Each structure stands twice: as structure tokens, then as C-alpha cells.
Amino acid sequence: MKTVIIKYNAGNVQSVMYAMDRIGASYLWTDDEQEIRTADKVIFPGVGEASTAMSYLREKGLDKVIPSLTQPVLGTCVGMQLMCRHSEENHTTCMGIFDLDVKRFDSTNFKVPHVGWNNIYNLKTELTQGLREDSYMYFVHSYFAELSPYTVAECNYVQPFSAMLQKDNFYAAQFHTEISGKEGQLILENFLKL
Amino acid sequence: MLTKRIIPCLDIKDGRTVKGTNFVNLRDAGDPVELGAIYAEQGADELVFLDITATVDNRKTLIDLVRNVARHVNIPFTVGGGISSIDDVSALLNAGADKVSINSSAVRRPELINELALQFGSQCIIVAIDTRFVDGEHIVHTHGGRKPTELRTIAWAKEVEDRGAGEILLTSMDTDGTKAGFANELTATVSANSSIPIIASGGAGTMEHFTEVFTTGKADAGLAASIFHFKEIDIIELKQYLQQQGISVRL
Numbered sequence: 437m438k439t440v441i442i443k444y445n446a447g448n449v450q451s452v453m454y455a456m457d458r459i460g461a462s463y464l465w466t467d468d469e470q471e472i473r474t475a476d477k478v479i480f481p482g483v484g485e486a487s488t489a490m491s492y493l494r495e496k497g498l499d500k501v502i503p504s505l506t507q508p509v510l511g512t513c514v515g516m517q518l519m520c521r522h523s524e525e526n527h528t529t530c531m532g533i534f535d536l537d538v539k540r541f542d543s544t545n546f547k548v549p550h551v552g553w554n555n556i557y558n559l560k561t562e563l564t565q566g567l568r569e570d571s572y573m574y575f576v577h578s579y580f581a582e583l584s585p586y587t588v589a590e591c592n593y594v595q596p597f598s599a600m601l602q603k604d605n606f607y608a609a610q611f612h613t614e615i616s617g618k619e620g621q622l623i624l625e626n627f628l629k630l
Numbered sequence: 631m632l633t634k635r636i637i638p639c640l641d642i643k644d645g646r647t648v649k650g651t652n653f654v655n656l657r658d659a660g661d662p663v664e665l666g667a668i669y670a671e672q673g674a675d676e677l678v679f680l681d682i683t684a685t686v687d688n689r690k691t692l693i694d695l696v697r698n699v700a701r702h703v704n705i706p707f708t709v710g711g712g713i714s715s716i717d718d719v720s721a722l723l724n725a726g727a728d729k730v731s732i733n734s735s736a737v738r739r740p741e742l743i744n745e746l747a748l749q750f751g752s753q754c755i756i757v758a759i760d761t762r763f764v765d766g767e768h769i770v771h772t773h774g775g776r777k778p779t780e781l782r783t784i785a786w787a788k789e790v791e792d793r794g795a796g797e798i799l800l801t802s803m804d805t806d807g808t809k810a811g812f813a814n815e816l817t818a819t820v821s822a823n824s825s826i827p828i829i830a831s832g833g834a835g836t837m838e839h840f841t842e843v844f845t846t847g848k849a850d851a852g853l854a855a856s857i858f859h860f861k862e863i864d865i866i867e868l869k870q871y872l873q874q875q876g877i878s879v880r881l
Contacts, residue, residue: 450700450723450724450725450726451700451726451728454700454701454726455704457701458701458702458704483751483753483754484751485751543825547824547825547826547827547850548825549752549753549796549826550632551753551796551797551827551850552632552633552635552675552827552850552851553632553633553635553675553880554631554632554633555631572633572880574705574706575632576753576796577753592631593632612706614704615704615705615706615728616704616705617670617704617705618704620704621704
């Protein structure tokens, strides 16, 4: 099986690679269109800022490649946000795989960013198979995807929001599977088993 | 619900943990990787590795260590000690650290916080503040709390946030090592004045102290070293206790 981790200016993805090593999965870290198209699984990680990431993806043409993929794709954190329609973070037009908007948390009564372990619930995707409701995942983010028909796991901070999304072959998680303990690892394993 | 975090801190010298550890079944009590993995297994929410050597020669040792920790530990971890440039941070993050903690270098040149936040994102930049109560005021100290600065703690905390820090690690040198409880009043003031998470450190001696720092002290996370190393407090028991006290924790 060939798994590709998409290479772009998305900050540090070393943790994702080590998580893959821990579960004994091999991967290729690349931004090459052919390599991405011929992969069995594609992981689209992300740490960083939406507009900078999107301009890089556009420059490489990846903003067109990613939405056209037909194999299972997993976006995490900013990767998930870039798969949505639009992000309030520097008013960024994103890839629009999920037809919904990414907004900033209201910081009137809450600390923003949302940092730490929070429970996810209403789990309804193959990726959470074997996880109990209210499993804890590690989140670090100031922007969130609203609840939508694509929501397959929810979380609550300031308000309920999408912890995971799915549409056809596209899967996404707002939290960091790679540093969310055994539970996060299970999600990665489930994805690789699809 | 977002949980309160329990964070063990490991002091590192020449790639090894210092201060004794009292774990049974450890093949090597000085191995930070093994110790970190055990803490993760026991329910620690994050780990902090503080390099107290921080000489040029030892940076490579530290980078190797960070790489090893990242390979074996599946929870977030922070590395601090002797970080003073974008290059330092870049090397640590590339080796697999999730966050870095800066202290003296931020006091020396506060713009560093802006530069790091811009380059790497606020989410991975923790500013550590060592504070001591002197002549009726909370004053920022450097050099492990020995050297006073001109900075007032509460104002400095606000400034580091404005400059782009993602979290504040607040250590009270007055309570550190006393095991008499965290500096709850100061922690609460800093926490109320900031919109970023506060990690409280210094003074943990009992499980009640953690309840207090999360309620009275309004901290988002509690950090401690020796009580965990010497197994005076077991992390799982601590979290069960906190849950009984109505504090939200990850169990």
C-alpha cells in the first residue's frame, strides 16, 4: 500500500511521520502530483495559517489536485479547514470539498485558542470504529468548522463544532490524531485500513 | 468539555534526566524517553523537557533526544532551555517537538516572541515566566529565578500574549520547591487578564494543591516535577481525585 503525506508549507509535520512509524506504516512525503494521484491513501496534515497555506497549494496546483482525488484522503487540523469552502482566517477562499465555512471562536467568555484535550461525541464514521463516545483528543486551534451534514464527530468549546467531517472519500479531523494518544492512533490505523 | 491538563516536567542535562526518579521497573531511571513514555501511559496530558545544560555542544544531544521522544511518545511535548533564535526553534520542531518554551531570551529581546509566532504559529510558542514577590510586587526573574528584571509579572504576561505567545508557563519562585501549594492568587490574576492558557508551576505537594490551582488559581494546566518523579503523587490517582472534586480531566 502506498500512503502519501502531502508536502506543503504547513509547519511541522514530523509528528505525523513519527505517528506513522509507530504504527509501522510506510509513507512518502511529497508534493508531486503523480505520486499523490497514484497513492492508495493520502494524508493532508497542517499546522499553521490558512491563507499562506492556500497560496502555496495554488502555486503548486495542489488546490485542484486534492479535490479531484478519488482514494481516501485524511485532512487534519488546518488541513481540514483548507478542505472547507472559506476560512475567516485572513478571509481565505479554501478548496470547498466540504461546503461549509470556518469561523473564529468567540473569545468574549473563552480563551482562544482552544488548547488541550476535549471529548468528541456523536461518532459516526469508520474512522472512529472501536473508539468509545467521549474519547479525548488533543486540539490546538482558533478557528472551527460549523456543524453540518458532513459532521461525523462533534466537539464542544464555546459552541458545538465539527471535530470530524466526511464526504465520500474525504475525511477530516480538527484535532491532532498524531499526538492524541492511543485513541488518535486508532483513527490513523482505521484510515489506513479503509 | 475541555479538560484541565496535568504536565510532568523533566529536567534534562546532557541528554539525561536529572533529579532522581523513584519508578520501579525502569530499566534506566535517567532515560528521558523511557520516563516520558511511562508518564504518557499513566495519563499525563503533555510533557515538558527542560534542558538545563543548554551549551552549544549539547544542542545536538538535545536534538537527538527530542527526535527519540517524538518517536516514542504519542502525546504533545514541549522543549525549553537555552532557546534564543528562529534557528533553535526550527531545529527542535523539525526534530518532532510540538511546542517550545522560551524564557530569558524573550526578556532580553521581546520581539523574538513576535518573530517566532509569525514564523511557526502561536500554537507552538510558550513563554515561561519566572516570578518572585519582591517589595510588594511580582517581578519577573531570569536565570532560574536568581536575577530580577525590570519587568512586572502581570504586565509582562499581557505583553507576551499581545506579542503572540500561545501559552504562558508561570512559575512562582516563591512557592517552587516548597510543596506548600501553587501561587494561586497570582495565577488567578494572570489568568483573568489573559485570553491564552496559563500553565501553573511551582509548589505542588499534594493532590489538593491541584484542585486549588484549577479552582482558586483559574489555571488551565498544572505542572510539577519531583512529586511525580518520586511517585509521591500518581498521575492516575491525581486525575481520579480531581474528577471527584468536579474538575474535568481526561481519564
